[in-house]
Amino acid sequence: MSVAVVEGWVEEPLRQFVEDARVLLALLLQPSGQVLAQHGFSRSVDVMSACALAAAIHASSAELGRQLDGRPFAVLHHAGRSRQIFLAPVQTTRGALVCLAVFDAVTSLGLVQLYFAELQARLAKAAAAAAPDAKGPVLAGNFEFELNRNLAVLFGRG
Amino acid sequence: MSLVNYATREITCKIVYYGPGRSGKTTNLHYIYGQVPQERKGKMVSLATQTDRTLFFDFLPLDLGTISGFTTKFQLYTVPGQVYYQTTRKLVLQGADGVVFVADSQRRQLEENVESFQDLHANLAEHGVDARAVPLVLQYNKQDLPRDLIVGADELEDTLNFRGVPHFAADALHGPGVFETLRGISELVLKRLSAPSTAAAGAGAGGR
Numbered sequence: 001m002s003v004a005v006v007e008g009w010v011e012e013p014l015r016q017f018v019e020d021a022r023v024l025l026a027l028l029l030q031p032s033g034q035v036l037a038q039h040g041f042s043r044s045v046d047v048m049s050a051c052a053l054a055a056a057i058h059a060s061s062a063e064l065g066r067q068l069d070g071r072p073f074a075v076l077h078h079a080g081r082s083r084q085i086f087l088a089p090v091q092t093t094r095g096a097l098v099c100l101a102v103f104d105a106v107t108s109l110g111l112v113q114l115y116f117a118e119l120q121a122r123l124a125k126a127a128a129a130a131a132p133d134a135k136g137p138v139l140a141g142n143f144e145f146e147l148n149r150n151l152a153v154l155f156g157r158g
Numbered sequence: 159m160s161l162v163n164y165a166t167r168e169i170t171c172k173i174v175y176y177g178p179g180r181s182g183k184t185t186n187l188h189y190i191y192g193q194v195p196q197e198r199k200g201k202m203v204s205l206a207t208q209t210d211r212t213l214f215f216d217f218l219p220l221d222l223g224t225i226s227g228f229t230t231k232f233q234l235y236t237v238p239g240q241v242y243y244q245t246t247r248k249l250v251l252q253g254a255d256g257v258v259f260v261a262d263s264q265r266r267q268l269e270e271n272v273e274s275f276q277d278l279h280a281n282l283a284e285h286g287v288d289a290r291a292v293p294l295v296l297q298y299n300k301q302d303l304p305r306d307l308i309v310g311a312d313e314l315e316d317t318l319n320f321r322g323v324p325h326f327a328a329d330a331l332h333g334p335g336v337f338e339t340l341r342g343i344s345e346l347v348l349k350r351l352s353a354p355s356t357a358a359a360g361a362g363a364g365g366r
Contacts, residue, residue, distance in 0.1 A: 006163040032253020033233065034161045034170055048219040048233060049203050056205070056214055059249040138162050138169065139226040139352040147344055150223035150230075155193050155337050 005037040009094075009130035013122035014039065017101075021115035024083070025102040028090075031055055036097065054100040058087055077109060086112050090120050092127035160255045160351055168229045171347050174251055176278050177260035178270035179211070179239030182299040182330040186260060187218045187234055189336045194220060212238040215250045225348065232344065239274065248281045256293035256347040258339055260330070261318060263300045263308040268317065275318055293346035295324045297339045302329035 003018065003026075005011040010028050018026050018039045025040035027047070033055035041047045062072030076087040083104050090097040099119065101112055160171040175183040184204070191202045200219035207213050215235050222230040235254075237247040251257075259278060261271045282289045298314045309317075311327045319325055324342045328335025 049201055052217040063245055137352050137354055139348055141352050143226050143348055143352055146225045151341050154198055
């Protein structure tokens with residue numbers, strides 16, 4: 001069961017969710033669209049596009065809920081012909097996340113919902129136990145040289 | 159705050175191109191998309207109307223290569239410029255690490271530029287973000303149009319650039335200024351990651 005993560009604390013909860021709920025694809029992302037963990041995607045760029053779209057769907061449906069009903073729609077489910085999408089927010093002490101799961105007839109919406117509840121609980125527990133974010137500079141002070149060189153190459157000016 | 163993965167040594171930053179309708183935000187992304195080699199970019203996603211006006215956003219993932227030992231990826235977004243897409247603009251702006259404000263240099267668009275710039279600040283404030291702290295550059299687009307139709311960069315500076323942020327004259331359709339603008343915002347965004355007070359962000363920034 002392969003799960004790629006940006007932050008270690010989300011790995012085990014997502015791996016367990018994928019295994020239990022038997023989903024084809026799974027994403028954990030920030031509401032701004034940045035990926036934290038994924039299962040089932042083959043190219044990192046596809047993950048980024050999926051995250052951007054999932055964040056947009058989540059944000060727009062939540063806003064629609066607020067405008068119609070005074071509060072956001074929490075969970076979104078879309079049933080396609082062979083695949084289904086489940087999209088839902090997760091609150092943790094390390095901030096809000098969004099979970100996207102894609103599944104087929106091997107499992108069911110009920111099972112995905114059931115194991116999503118467990119994922120929420122596991123993430124809450126893992127967030128509380130996770131080490132705080134690292135402090136201090138990430139990049140060297142003279143990063144501009146590498147940035148300029150890389151951008152020049154990117155635009156065929158190298 | 160940019161997302162930093164220490165395990166795989168990757169940085170991901172979200173850059174939003176903001177500005178009034180038809181100022182050239184999507185054109186900037188199309189130009190970048192056309193210049194960058196296939197292996198360094200992802201699919202460009204455009205949620206547009208039937209007449210190719212941006213409905214929700216355009217999205218272009220870029221791989222900038224290795225900087226200070228970190229694989230650096232930028233996610234470029236545009237917002238829909240028309241006034242009535244206020245809500246979607248605010249949604250796309252969420253979590254932005256840097257903003258490029260694309261102003262339309264046409265004289266008749268001056269008021270729209272000012273309104274859109276005010277809208278940007280209002281939306282940042284609604285996200286609880288201090289606009290003065292967000293990396294921002296201005297792009298004065300369409301400077302290739304006939305002189306009698308446009309406002310010069312100096313006048314746009316007086317009107318819009320009260321923060322004194324970097325600015326770039328551009329012709330996004332043909333390319334001049336697009337690269338310089340991207341370089342300008344990249345420098346500002348990455349500079350924050352080289353500052354001593356940097357807190358590498360993980361999920362903690364997710365609620366922004």
